[in-house]
Amino acid sequence: xxxxxxxxxxxxxxxxxxxxxxxxxxxxxxxxxxxxxxxxxxxxxxxxxxxxxxxxxxxxxxxxxxxxxxxxxxxxxxxxxxxxxxxxxxxxxxxxxxxxxxxxxxxxxxxxxxxxxxxxxxxxxxxxxxxxxxxxxxxxxxxxxxxxxxxxxxxxxxxxxxxxxxxxxxxxxxxxxxxxxxxxxxxxxxxxxxxxxxxxxxxxxxxxxxxxxxxxxxxxxxxxxxxxxxxxxxxxxxxxxxxxxxxxxxxxxxxxxxxxxxxxxxxxxxxxxxxx
Numbered sequence: 466x467x468x469x470x471x472x473x474x475x476x477x478x479x480x481x482x483x484x485x486x487x488x489x490x491x492x493x494x495x496x497x498x499x500x501x502x503x504x505x506x507x508x509x510x511x512x513x514x515x516x517x518x519x520x521x522x523x524x525x526x527x528x529x530x531x532x533x534x535x536x537x538x539x540x541x542x543x544x545x546x547x548x549x550x551x552x553x554x555x556x557x558x559x560x561x562x563x564x565x566x567x568x569x570x571x572x573x574x575x576x577x578x579x580x581x582x583x584x585x586x587x588x589x590x591x592x593x594x595x596x597x598x599x600x601x602x603x604x605x606x607x608x609x610x611x612x613x614x615x616x617x618x619x620x621x622x623x624x625x626x627x628x629x630x631x632x633x634x635x636x637x638x639x640x641x642x643x644x645x646x647x648x649x650x651x652x653x654x655x656x657x658x659x660x661x662x663x664x665x666x667x668x669x670x671x672x673x674x675x676x677x678x679x680x681x682x683x684x685x686x687x688x689x690x691x692x693x694x695x696x697x698x699x700x701x702x703x704x705x706x707x708x709x710x711x712x713x714x715x716x717x718x719x720x721x722x723x724x725x726x727x728x729x730x731x732x733x734x735x736x737x738x739x740x741x
Contacts (some may be wrong), residue, residue: 467536467553468583469499469571470509471528472516478526478585486528486577491725496574499530499538501557507592508566514593529584530577539572543597548572567598587598607631634662656680657688664692666698678704683713690716694723 471486488495503509510527517523532538534554540547551559556571563569566585594600594612605611607628623633634640640662646653656677663669669692677689690708693701 466531467534467557468502469530469532469553469557470502471497471499471523471530472510472513472545472588473528475524475526475587478528481528481579481582481585483579485579485582486530488574488576493574496572499571499573500569501560501571502529503561503566509596510588511567511593512570513588513590514595515546517590523684524590527586527587527588528582529586530581531583532573532581534572539574540569542568543570566608567594567597571652630703631665634665637670641673644673653680653682653685656682656685660692662686664688664695666696668698669693671696671700671704675700676705678708683711683716686711686713686716687719688721690719694719696728 472730473481473486486497486498490496500509500512513525517525533555535551536553538553538556539548539550540556540559541640549559555572560566560569560571595602604626605622607623607626608631627633628683637644640659643655643659646652647659660674660677663674671693674689674693677685680686680689685697690705693704705720705723708716709724711717711720
């Protein structure tokens with residue numbers, strides 16, 4: 466039997482004891498991330514600090530999972546585009562044989578059953594790396610893909626080292642002026658750029674932007690979806706529902722992706738509320 470560890474918020478411990486570890490994701494990406502239990506405590510729990518950067522509960526626990534040696538899994542480094550399909554025993558062997566196993570992970574494409582959970586243990590909360598394994602001594606990146614909204618000190622870092630395309634975004638009055646000027650000129654490229662900056666905000670003037678749902682350029686309508694999809698401003702769902710029937714497939718696909726992501730977030734919120 467191969468033994469792995471799964472790091473998760475302590476608030477989920479009671480639910481995991483009752484029902485196992487629920488798979489997350491969509492399609493082929495739906496499953497559970499694990500890491501082999503190695504002789505090195507640091508390597509075994511290396512993902513802790515990176516996972517604790519995410520919004521939500523910061524106190525994590527280690528869930529020990531035991532799988533059959535022949536269980537199909539995928540193994541690779543976090544940035545591998547095509548992780549290898551192997552057995553659980555082979556995944557442990559490959560990672561244990563590495564000179565540097567930082568950043569490696571095992572993916573189980575299914576839910577972990579309650580009977581496969583062997584223990585839930587506390588873990589030192591200062592263990593592991595952040596951002597990426599070789600990040601120590603490297604200037605932090607402030608691009609949209611690397612930063613975590615709400616992380617301690619993130620706003621100060623972005624102001625000190627602004628990213629050329631990912632912010633911080635211009636002030637609201639400047640964005641409104643750019644929006645008015647772009648509409649006056651009929652400049653679709655400028656509209657898309659302005660909508661990009663709106664997408665980096667948590668709220669915005671939804672009634673002002675909603676008129677772009679009828680813009681003749683489908684790229685502008687797609688940019689509108691991407692800009693407002695994750696706003697907390699009332700009326701976002703109604704606008705997405707309107708754009709879900711857009712005649713262009715790119716717009717409909719953007720709406721579907723946004724609604725899927727929002728549904729995953731709602732599921733996570735419900736789980737956290739049930740476990741509280």
